[in-house]
Amino acid sequence: MSVVRRVSSAPSQVQRRVRDARSTRWDEHRVAVRAQLVDAAIRTIERYGASVSMDDIAAEAGVSKPKLYRYFGDKAGLNGAVAAKLGALMWESAQVTILAEQDHAPVDDLVRSAVQSYVALVGQYPAVVRYLMANHLFQYSGSGNGGVADQLRSVMEVVADRFTESLQRVHANTSVIPLAVASILGFGLSATQWWIDSGREQGVDDKFFTAHLSETTWGIINGAAATVDVAFSRGLPFSDPGFASRLEAD
CATH class of the missing domain: 1.10.10.60 (Homeodomain-like)
Incomplete structure (x- = not known):
């Protein structure tokens, strides 16, 4: 049979x-x-x-x-698959940095570590990043599935929730958080494009670029917090009650 x-x-x-x-x-x-x-x-x-x-x-x-x-x-389908792979790499990188030690590490360390991992990945695949940007597959799409930045935003929103919780603990207005996320994402992508197009040729190395992104990120965060009369102590972990505090009125 x-x-x-x-x-x-x-x-x-x-x-x-x-x-x-x-x-x-x-x-x-x-x-x-x-x-x-x-x-x-x-x-x-x-x-x-x-x-x-x-x-x-x-x-x-x-x-x-x-x-x-x-x-x-078609080629557009392949480009989309490449963008998805790079986005997945960024998410995996975030899982071992900013998403892994939220309750224990100082928030400043988390931010710097996440930015460092991001810059390392961009530095590893600069031509791919440039190619995806040229084909509108790196920027934030708003749909959740259109660009590498969608994964970046997903990571940022996880962290943004912790900032929101911190503002809620001191009874501050939390509506400023989405604006801060959009501002960080917009400036970061613009700076990334400049860095891979000409910045590295002008002597801006990985370390300097990481420091710039980290400090500018904190500038946006602190500026947003100040508008609702709050200060963040970046040397403390999210779980510390003193991480967010009310600013004294003048």
């Missing part, structure tokens, strides 16, 4: 499990291949920049160009 005959004559539950197992294996294979193709695209973009073509990416991946189209539909 053939394998096909044995499977087809098995109970329906067994047949369904066989089909499900085959489907799962195929789905896992597609996910693995797709990830390999995205990695190849990232390597190729770093090499060729804005002039990269689907032919270049296919050659780097060792596959035919029709295979790229089969997995991504």
Whole structure:
């Protein structure tokens, strides 16, 4: 009796499990291949920049160009997958920095560590960042799925919740927090574009850029807090009751 005959004559539950197992294996294979193709695209973009073509990416991946189209539909689909990968890397980086020690580390250390990780990632993939910015896939989209900055905003909103809690503890107006988040995101993306386009060539290294982003971030945070008569003690953790305090009236 053939394998096909044995499977087809098995109970329906067994047949369904066989089909499900085959489907799962195929789905896992597609996910693995797709990830390999995205990695190849990232390597190729770093090499060729804005002039990269689907032919270049296919050659780097060792596959035919029709295979790229089969997995991504078109170049825009592949670009979107590259943006999603870079966004995922940023989220993973945040998980081991600013999202990991919120209750114990000084907030200043969390901010500086997160910014340092961000700058390191941008410095590792400057051509990809520039390419995604040129294709409007790095900036914040507002839809939650349109740009790398959506992941950055997700991280920032987790932290923003802690600032909101701190303002609530001292009975301050919390409506300033979303404005601060938008301001930090806007300035950060603009500064990033300048840094990868010309800043590094002008001698602005990773350390200096990290310090600039960190201090400017705190400038926005402190300015927002001052508008609601609050001061943050950046050397304390979020959990410390003294992290947020009311400013004395003049």
